[in-house]
Amino acid sequence: MRITQGCFSFLPDLTDDQIRAQIDYCLRNDWAIGIEYTDDPHPRNTYWDMWGNPMFDLKDAAGVMMELDACRKANPDVYIKLIAFDSTRGFETVRTAFIVQRPKVEPRFSMTRTDVRGRSMNYTLSTVQP
Amino acid sequence: MPQAEVLPVETPEKIDLAEDFQASGVADILRELDEELIGLAPVKQRIRETAALLLVDRARKKLGLAHETPTLHMSFTGNPGVGKTTVALKMAGLLHRLGYVRKGHLVSVTRDDLVGQYIGHTAPKTREVLKKAMGGVLFIDEAYYLYKPDNERDYGQEAIEILLQVMENHRDDLVVILAGYADRMDNFFKSNPGFRSRIAHHIEFPDYSDEELLRISQAMLAANEYRFDPAGVEAMRAYIAARRGQPHFANARSIRNALDRARLRQANRLFESGAPVDAATLSTLTAADINASRVFAGGLAHERSAAQ
Numbered sequence: 001m002r003i004t005q006g007c008f009s010f011l012p013d014l015t016d017d018q019i020r021a022q023i024d025y026c027l028r029n030d031w032a033i034g035i036e037y038t039d040d041p042h043p044r045n046t047y048w049d050m051w052g053n054p055m056f057d058l059k060d061a062a063g064v065m066m067e068l069d070a071c072r073k074a075n076p077d078v079y080i081k082l083i084a085f086d087s088t089r090g091f092e093t094v095r096t097a098f099i100v101q102r103p104k105v106e107p108r109f110s111m112t113r114t115d116v117r118g119r120s121m122n123y124t125l126s127t128v129q130p
Numbered sequence: 131m132p133q134a135e136v137l138p139v140e141t142p143e144k145i146d147l148a149e150d151f152q153a154s155g156v157a158d159i160l161r162e163l164d165e166e167l168i169g170l171a172p173v174k175q176r177i178r179e180t181a182a183l184l185l186v187d188r189a190r191k192k193l194g195l196a197h198e199t200p201t202l203h204m205s206f207t208g209n210p211g212v213g214k215t216t217v218a219l220k221m222a223g224l225l226h227r228l229g230y231v232r233k234g235h236l237v238s239v240t241r242d243d244l245v246g247q248y249i250g251h252t253a254p255k256t257r258e259v260l261k262k263a264m265g266g267v268l269f270i271d272e273a274y275y276l277y278k279p280d281n282e283r284d285y286g287q288e289a290i291e292i293l294l295q296v297m298e299n300h301r302d303d304l305v306v307i308l309a310g311y312a313d314r315m316d317n318f319f320k321s322n323p324g325f326r327s328r329i330a331h332h333i334e335f336p337d338y339s340d341e342e343l344l345r346i347s348q349a350m351l352a353a354n355e356y357r358f359d360p361a362g363v364e365a366m367r368a369y370i371a372a373r374r375g376q377p378h379f380a381n382a383r384s385i386r387n388a389l390d391r392a393r394l395r396q397a398n399r400l401f402e403s404g405a406p407v408d409a410a411t412l413s414t415l416t417a418a419d420i421n422a423s424r425v426f427a428g429g430l431a432h433e434r435s436a437a438q
Contacts, residue, residue, distance in 0.1 A: 052254070059233040060265020062303035067261065 001108045003041045006081060006097040016065070019100055023061035023082065031084035031095055032056045033064050035071050039078045041107065042127045054085060068100065077103045105130040145189040155227040156181050163220050167213060168349065169342035176333050177221065184228045201330040202230060202305045203297055205273075205319075207312040208335025211383030214309045215269065217335075221307065222267040231305055233265035241275040244289040252285040256292045264303045273308035274318035294324045338381050343370045347385045356393065356413050365420035373425050392419040 004010055014022070026033055034054035038045060051071040055064060064082070071080055080101035083094050107129050114122040151157050160181065163174060183200065190197045202225065206214040219236050226234025239259055246252035260268065270276070276286040276293075297306050308315070308325070312334065319326040338346065347366055351357055358366060373384055396419045400407055 055261060057262050058264070059235050059262070060303070062232075062264035062300065063261030066257075066264070066300070 001106055003079070003099070003102070003106060005041065005043070006099055008098045013102065014098070014100065019068070019082070020061040020065060022096075022098065023064045026082075026084040026096065027058055027061065029084075029086070029095070030088075031086050033058065034083045034085065035064070035067055035080065036083060037071060037075050037078050037080045037101075039103070039107075039129070040127050041079050042109070042125065044125075048079075048081065051080075054083075072101055079103065143193075145192055147185060147189060150185060150189065154185070154229075156185065156224060159220060159224045159227060163217075167216065167220075168345045169338050170213060170217070170335065173213075173217060173333055173335055176331070177217070177224070180331060181224060181228070184225075184230060188228060199230075199302055201301065201328065203329045204305070204307045204331040204333060205315060205329050206307060206309040206333050206335060207315045209311060209337055209381060211381035211385075212335040212337060213382065214335055215271070217333075218267065218269045218307050218309065222305075225267065225305060231266055232303075235263075235266035236269055237263040237266060238269040238271060240271050241286065244270070244276065244293075245285045247285075249285075252288040253292060256289045260292070260296050260300075260304070264300070266304060268304055268306045270306065270308050272310045274310050274314045277318055277321055279321060290322060290325075294328065297328050340367070340370050340374070343381065343385055346382050347389060350386060350389055351415065356389075356415060359414050359416050361417035362415050362420060365417035369420050369423060369425055376425065376428075388420075388423065388425075389415075391423065395419045395422050 008014060008022075023033060032054045035051035036048035037051055038048040052067060055067065058064065068080070068082070078101070079099060081097055081099045083097040086093060086095040107127050109125050110128050112124040112126065114124065116122050160174075160178060163177065167174070187197055187200060204221070206218065208214055215238065218238075222231065222234050222236040225231045237259065243259055244252070244256045246255045270293075276290055278284040278286055293306065296304070308329065310318070344363070344367055347370075348358065348363075369388060370385070373379060373388065378384075392415050396415050399416075399418065400411065
């Protein structure tokens with residue numbers, strides 16, 4: 001199942017040039033860029049693994065691309081996303097995040113319904129790895 | 131569906147290099163270089179040549195002739211205080227105007243910024259610096275400290291390897307300038323042939339002449355709205371001649387320090403005289419402010435005794 005998380009996820013996968021353009025946009029806004037990866041894209045899994053520290057004070061997308069390539073090489077078959085953190089007072093949060101790599105076969109999700117207390121129902125979503 | 135018409139790529143037939151020179155802003159940078167930097171004629175000449183090469187290369191690209199991105203890594207060698215960092219800053223601007231680096235910022239580092247303190251610390255540190263320098267110019271001051279031949283476990287070697295790799299693979303992304311004193315740089319290049327072959331431009335910075343140093347001192351004062359009175363100029367001339375023979379002479383940097391001390395003495399003099407002061411008095415350095423310098427007495431006390 002194609003995961004739709006973050007920006008651009010309903011579009012075809014971004015090419016490297018498009019990723020570079022997005023990074024340049026983020027850097028122009030003085031956002032710090034972090035690279036994160038995971039094999040479990042569960043919507044509630046907010047803590048993806050970090051690839052190194054977030055990158056502050058960069059001027060050009062080439063630096064991020066260098067790290068991204070290293071991350072892709074080390075993790076060829078997982079999800080990788082870029083997140084851009086805005087440290088401006090009042091924001092101090094992630095301003096944009098987008099997926100830059102997907103595994104060849106994406107996992108599915110399955111939903112389990114559990115009866116609790118009479119007619120109430122609990123729903124559990126879990127990732128099913130292919 | 132009708133076939134989309136393929137537009138022919140437009141290649142101009144002629145390029146006016148002189149116009150390109152003006153339009154790209156290179157002319158402005160070179161003019162700034164001429165006006166702001168005193169002396170350094172061979173350096174300016176080399177920079178002008180490099181600029182011409184890059185302009186021609188760019189014109190060839192526009193006309194569709196064979197071209198490959200030239201290697202732009204450079205080494206600046208020269209004694210302390212001859213303006214290596216200042217020129218590097220101008221160089222970054224020049225390369226940016228010509229479109230050889232995308233952002234044109236200068237990241238200035240020394241060994242401490244590149245080399246780590248324990249195993250596994252160096253590579254991330256060096257990469258961090260390289261990432262920041264991407265799209266601009268990485269200026270490595272006193273580059274020979276990276277290589278310490280007497281300690282084979284030194285982490286500097288690791289930084290050198292990463293640098294070399296990035297200099298080769300990311301030629302379009304950043305330009306590396308190595309700077310340092312001439313003799314030690316020579317040794318450094320001898321023991322690291324990889325660097326020598328990856329650096330196309332070796333630019334040597336000559337020492338300033340006494341006359342140039344005097345003009346530099348006047349320019350430095352003018353920038354802070356100070357000036358010498360006529361006797362002060364003569365005193366400064368004598369100071370420069372005396373200072374050059376003494377240890378730790380660092381060209382323009384020595385002059386800057388001397389002027390800072392002269393301003394200190396001037397402030398003291400004005401303060402102790404107790405008379406009311408006007409703008410002219412406040413901004414004039416006299417011979418007395420210069421002549422009180424220890425340089426005329428033969429340097430610092432321990433240097434004098436060493437000389438005897």
